[in-house]
Amino acid sequence: MTKISLVVSDVDGTLLTKDKTLTERARSAVQRLHQAGIGFTITSSRPAIGMRFLIEPLALWLPVGPFNGSSIVDPEMNPVEQHLIPASAAERSLQILREFGADIWLFTYDKWLIDNPSGKYVAHEQHTIRSEPTIVTDFSPYLASACKIVGASADAAGLERCEKAMQEALGSEATAVRSQTYYLDITPPGFDKGTFVQAMAKRLGISLDAVATIGDMQNDLAMFRVSGTSIAMGNATDSVKDQATHVTATNEQDGFAEAMEMILKWNGAG
Secondary structure (H helix, E strand, O other): OOOOOEEEEOHHHHHOOOOOOOOHHHHHHHHHHHHOOOEEEEEOOOOHHHOHHHHOOOOOOOOEEHHHHOOEEOOOOOEEEOOOOOHHHHHHHHHHHHHOOOEEEEEOOOOEEEOOOOOOOHHHHHHHHOOOOEEOOOOHHHHHHOOEEEEEOOOHHHHHHHHHHHHHHHHHHOEEEEEEOOEEEEEOOOOOHHHHHHHHHHHHOOOHHHEEEEEOOHHHHHHHHHOOEEEEOOOOOHHHHOOOOEEOOOHHHOHHHHHHHHHHHHOOOO
């Protein structure tokens, strides 16, 4: 088996527990990766501001990939690459989300904009990204600067149907994929967690066969497809597990740390 030179991890449902905590075992496992000379970074549907709190405890030195990898940001939170949703696709996305009754959130590089402050998942997102939303009555002025649009809905089956409708309507104009059963993310076209993994491998001058990726949701499949080793969390759906080369324990059972310890053993550093 090819030795692992780089690990790229999802954040929510993978690196963090359900209550958005980084366990000591997970932090220690990343420290051991660093000590073994294995690169480590994270990519997430989160905005850059929602990833900042992980930089120091994980001693991250590689860029991270917010907005499902469609932006690349250095550890000081300076943009390395930034891509936007075409304004016409953003406008169409809002129309479809309204048709399906989902709450709409629009993220620019540094702002989280909402028009329904009493939405079911607003408080949850505040806790998750550790940032406050800006309340607007009209998204129109921000359509040309959208890094990500989210449809939030407690109707999981309806949001799955919305995902399919969105993909059909947008085609190659934008990427639409669920990051949670209750979040549908629309991000810039041509970029995803897979392209982020490719960019990090290129940056380090390593083969994709030497990259391990770990995640739990549909939006993680893009990085599973390009990496030599892919690990699904125990809390992932069967459809995600079926496309991974390995399955670890759940995020409530320190499955992330277990997977990192497995990688260290593969590399003879366990």
